[in-house]
Amino acid sequence: MIGKKIAAAFNEQMNRELYSSYLYLSMAAYFHSAKLDGFAGWMRVQAKEEDLHAMKFFEHLRDRGARIALEQIDKPKGVWKSPLEAFRAAYEHERFITSKINGLYLLAERESDYAAKVFLDWFVKEQVEEEATASGVVNTLERIKGSGDGIVMLDRELGTREFHG
Ligand code: FEO
Numbered sequence: 001m002i003g004k005k006i007a008a009a010f011n012e013q014m015n016r017e018l019y020s021s022y023l024y025l026s027m028a029a030y031f032h033s034a035k036l037d038g039f040a041g042w043m044r045v046q047a048k049e050e051d052l053h054a055m056k057f058f059e060h061l062r063d064r065g066a067r068i069a070l071e072q073i074d075k076p077k078g079v080w081k082s083p084l085e086a087f088r089a090a091y092e093h094e095r096f097i098t099s100k101i102n103g104l105y106l107l108a109e110r111e112s113d114y115a116a117k118v119f120l121d122w123f124v125k126e127q128v129e130e131e132a133t134a135s136g137v138v139n140t141l142e143r144i145k146g147s148g149d150g151i152v153m154l155d156r157e158l159g160t161r162e163f164h165g
Contacts, residue, residue, distance in 0.1 A: 003111050007066040009104055010116075014057035015071050016100060021050035023093060026076040027086050036151070038159025039083055045163045046090075052165060053123070060119050083151065084141040091134035098127040 002010075024047040031040035061068045080086035101123045108116035137158070144150030 002061070002064040002066045002116070003113060006104075006108060006111055006113050006116050007061060007064075009107055010057050010061055010066070011069045011071070013100060013104060014054050014061070014068075015073065016097065017050050017054035017057065018073050019076070020093065020097065021047045021054065022073055023076040024050060024090070026078050027080070027090065030078060030080055030086060031083070034083075036083065036155050038155035038157070039086075042158035042161045045161045048163050048165065053126075056119075056122070060116075064115065082146065084138065084146075087134060087137045087141055091131065091138050094127065094130045094134050098131060101127055 024043045028040045028043035028047060031037070031043060058068055077089070080089060101120065105117065105120050105124065108114075108120060137154075140154060144154065
């Protein structure tokens with residue numbers, strides 16, 4: 001069994017992960033419309049990973065006999081001024097998610113929910129990677145400074161990302 005507070009907080013986080021997927025899919029659509037299919041491909045892989053994150057919460061709730069509550073997913077933004085602005089937004093979003101995961105960890109500690117803590121360990125590590133990846137692309141884009149050749153090269157590189165489900 002799982003405590004009511006943790007179950008509610010995990011359901012909320014599942015919704016945030018689904019929103020993350022929706023946000024990155026929206027960024028993918030933006031990049032496709034900007035004819036940057038490599039950037040778009042990268043975002044589509046990212047969206048799939050977020051689905052996977054949501055399903056981890058879904059399954060944890062199921063395994064512990066909690067009610068799984070699917071709520072409305074907010075409409076994501078659809079347009080950004082530049083690839084740099086989109087990736088800055090992605091990085092900010094990941095920092096926000098990290099703060100939420102840390103909050104869940106604290107709650108699990110307060111509630112002495114060891115199963116939740118062990119489950120969340122994976123997310124704590126994952127968020128380090130998520131932030132590092134997004135900020136890495138932000139740094140590259142800042143160095144490129146909008147140069148056409150630089151963007152084309154980065155588009156090619158980002159397009160090689162594969163989904164490992
Ligand atoms: Fe599910 Fe990108 O954090």
